[in-house]
Amino acid sequence: AYQMELYGQFNPPRYPTDPTQWEALARRSVPSPNFMYVYGSATTGQTYRANLKAFESRKIVPRMLVDARVKSTEVEILGKKYSSPLICAPVGVQSIMNPEGEEATAKACANLGIPFILSTASTRSIEQIAEAHGTGSDRWYQLYWPRTDEIAVSLLNRAWKSGYTTLVVTLDTFQLGYRPGDLDNCYLPFIWGEGCQIGFTDPVFNRLYSEGKYNDPNKPGSIFDLLGRASNPLQACKLLYNALTIKKSLAWCSEISGPIYRTWSDLPRLKQHWPGKILLKGIQSVDDAKQAARMDGVIDGIIVSNHGGRQVDGAIASLDALEMIMADETVKNSHLTVLFDSGVRTGSDVIKAMALGAKGVLIGRPMMWGLAMGGEPGVEHVFKCLRADLEINMALAGIKNLSEVKADVLSHEHLAK
Ligand code: FNR
Secondary structure, eight states: OOHHHHHSSOOSSOSSSSSOOOOOOOOHSSHHHHHHHHHHOOSSSHHHHHHHHHHHSSSOOOSOOOOOOOBBBBBTTTEEEEEEEEEEEOSSSGGGGGGHHHHHHHHHHHHHHHOOOEEETTTSSSHHHHHHTTTTOEEEEEOOOOHHHHHHHHHHHHHTTEEEEEHHHHHOOOOOOOHHHHHHTOOOOHHHHTTTHHHTHHHHHHHHHHHHTTTTTTTTTSHHHHHHHHHHHHHHHTTTTTTTHHHHHHHHHHHHHGGGGGGGGGGGHHHOOOOSEEEEEESSHHHHHHHHHTTTTTTEEEEEOOOOGGGTTEEEEHHHHHHHTOOOOOTTTTOOOEESSOOSHHHHHHHHHHHHHHHSEEOOOHHHHHHHHHHHHHHHHHHHHHHHHHHHHHHHHOOOOOGGGGGGOOOGGGGGG
């Protein structure tokens, strides 16, 4: 009755509102190997935990008697206004969480005006997602930069033609991290197979595949080269070697491990084929951020990220990396737009990342828990909760304008540790 009085008709929420419950519910909703792939992180999980701890160790200092009736979560990212700084991170193989896969996530983002980033490891094609996402919705394309330029150009052309406006080039995943959760269950080849749709729908890749480009055991990047690195899933691949899709997905995986061969001097070549903005994802060092800052006209921004702790075990917490990068004068005064991800779980986390200099934050796993809980409405629920949590914490802490939030809203207690 009290609830009714306060809120009118009381409808219990369809899904839990406690962020820690989303993970628990997702764990119960999908087969264990699927859950483990999304949940998992590198080796001992210490970077994954460091990401979360970095948020916990920073504290907001609430201010009182601030007229916070009118507050704004509005931000400007790459010259465009958004109602909140939340961005949907590029996450591959989404159909392992829900058969609707990336389509459900893209639609949820379109409903809420949240930018959607399609992964190169998507289980839907570039064009299918553009169709489902609709005109007028904001979509970006994440590139796992292929080794073969002709394939890279094909992907970029397809994405640009399909209305993706910003290119996110992920640099930290030219091979998968050492993830025991996946290595132990031999399930990776299937997951890779799921995530190859963009490759499989690419005409240039298909042509090169049928011409036998990947069959030469002496060529780096051939399937033989990839199989050569022994591990349980690769053993499984060997067993399944004759299955065409496994052969082909290995070929595609070897294609998209391109950055291992690349350096900063290759980036202008990408720019020649992409008329929109370009962001580099996976930046963790001040020197790399400075290097990006020197590339005005080619690189428009960076995403400070350690891939949710899934790549280098023992790597610096992403929030610590952000703080160090934003303390650098070259970066701070540069043209770069700095976005952030890895470890954002609550509205307060968003405030903290913004206070340390991020202009927007990408949400990874929580969004996937939403997808596992309930497809499109599940993803919408997660984003709505995060937005509500953000707005309520802003009001209670006396923060009127999120885009102007500075490090002085945080206690400096953590610096003493
Ligand atoms: C990812 N991430 C990712 N990044 C990317 O650039 N391309 C991709 O295909 C994927 N795929 C992917 C799959 C899964 C299952 C996860 C969990 C993550 C990384 C993602 O974009 C983001 O950096 C992290 O998820 C952020 O960390 P949190 O929010 O998960 O802690």
